[in-house]
Amino acid sequence: MLSGLHPLPKLLVCLAWIAASIVVFDLGFQLMTIALSSAALIVLERRSPLFVLLVMVPFALFGFGFLTTSILFRQESDFAVRMAAEQAFSSPAVSAGLVLFARAVACGMVSAVFGLTTDPGALVKALMIHWRLPPQIGFALFAAIQLVPDLGREAQQIRLARAMREGRLPRRIPGPAEAASLVVPLLAYAIRRAGRSAMAMEARGLSRNAPRTFLSAPRIGRGDWIFVLAATALLASCLTLIG
Structure with missing residues (x-):
């Protein structure tokens, strides 16, 4: 299902989720992002849960570095400690480390959803047509x-x-x-x-101003707008729940 969507609206939606994961320092929101990204791959794209777990491993290893740094070396920022104090854990270092760990996994899984469901050739064509890529x-x-x-x-x-x-x-x-x-x-x-x-x-004759045609160029349809509205509403709902 996601593979049939236009690449550019899907890219904007994924960037919005990644931006929200970076800005919102809340463990619950990161876990919701991970769960929704995994569900999108399993339910909509028919990927096996084992495959999704294997995709998650590199991002988890990357996030594990934040977790160990926060707990063992106490090098987190003042902002992370202040926000982590509002979490449900007794130690701010543990709270900040868990949020940073989950944020790395969440951003990685959103990126994986886009990468695994987008044809690179269609993305390049869309960039050339709609965003004037040279x-x-x-x-x-x-x-x-x-x-x-x-x-x-x-x-x-x-x-x-x-x-x-x-x-x-x-x-x-x-x-x-x-x-x-x-x-x-x-x-x-x-x-x-x-x-x-x-x-x-x-x-x-790849001159900059020459007219050119594209075969099998992706077009934005009704399904793409429905996807954008649904994903935006879901993001707003998640932000409301943690607020």
């Missing part, structure tokens, strides 16, 4: 979007070729020495691709 930058982003998965496939082909030459099975995960040996051939491959992309962009 075509030079737009086509460079298109080239980068295509290059990243191609680098992974090229690395896998190099590893398979080396394993066949040495008469062994390829390792599931390359070791440090094997990963280091892939740097130079992958760099050469990326340089060749960049040269071809530059020639293709030059052939397209």
